[in-house]
Amino acid sequence: MIRIIALTPAGEQLAKKLQACWLGESSSDGNRLEVSVEYKPKPFAEFVQNAFQQGDWLVFICATGIVMRTLAPVLQDKHQDPPVLVLDEEGKFVIPLLSGHEGGANEWGAQVADRLGAQLVMTTAKPYLNPIYTLGMGCERDCPLEFIESLMLDALNLKGLMPSDIHSLNSIDIKADETNLIALAQKYHWGFNTYSAQELTPMESLLSTKSDYIFKTVGVYGVAESAALLAAQNESGSEPELVLNKIKNVKATVAIARGFVDTKKEAS
Structure with a gap:
């Protein structure tokens, strides 16, 4: 399950655009890939933490500080945490925030950046690649x-x-x-x-x-x-x-x- 979480109207528009990129995709078990757009979910911290703990892949369209403060209480380690991406609401930058190598966030972020025509921002790879x-x-x-x-x-x-x-x-x-x-x-x-x-x-x-x-x-x-x-x-x-x-x-x-x-x- 992929959840795209947006906190502004512009972010919601980008979330729907990204959701459409996965339309019709299949997951590894052959079933249709589930991708949801969550606009200002409430209660925010509880919703996000529950999704994280059940292993959902998360895309946040908001400030990285909000994401880190919200997820901090439920973080375990890079071998168990699901991948988390953060995007700006204009869709110019994609940041693999958590579980980069082990969880696949770096590769996933590269795919998202490629589909959106955005710049991948991470310390383990050069931009524009x-x-x-x-x-x-x-x-x-x-x-x-x-x-x-x-x-x-x-x-x-x-x-x-x-x-x-x-x-x-x-x-x-x-x-x-x-x-x-x-x-x-x-x-x-x-x-x-x-x-x-x-x-x-x-x-x-x-x-x-x-x-x-x-x-x-x-x-x-x-x-x-x-x-x-x-x-x-x-x-x-x-x-x-x-x-x-x-x-x-x-x-x-x-x-x-x-x-x-x-x-x-x-x-x-």
Whole structure:
């Protein structure tokens, strides 16, 4: 559940605009994503603290001081607290206030900034940078779609991402004809790219783990991470990084990578 909390008429207008950005989105369990606009909820402190404690993701359109004073009594730690964003009522700035890395607020804030055309304000990333997210997947031959899709949705949920945040699905060239990887990309309107082992090899130093078995089988130490990283590099033109190290089920693996596009440079 995402709650957008506004305290002024201008803030409420921005909240409704942001709510519309998520219209029709699905959560990781396949259900429709719930996004509510809360205008001057009363009693304010009790409402906000209850929402926070039940794990709702919160977007405040107000002063950061109000948010911190209200949430201070219920804060636990960065591993348990849900992500919190703060926006100014003009929608020019997005501030990941709580649970930046561990809770996913930094990445979520980058997505919100991208959708609003706003500037992301945080100490762990440079301003004017918009993220490009890519998926890398490997799977058994003729892997059923439900195994691939459920794993992909689990991965996105772990990082607070939506399918619409992903730019492409990527794998190794021996999977170029993998029916359900193609089907997954088509279902979510992603590009589907495959790369040779030779093209993927330069990503080796960025892998979280290296599998000798995979190397002997296909010629690279990891398909999902390598493919995601190379795609992020190609699509952003920047040094890629892993957002989610590979996770797997019994038939498939998936990883998420990211590159950044300098929108200020593009505009000049």
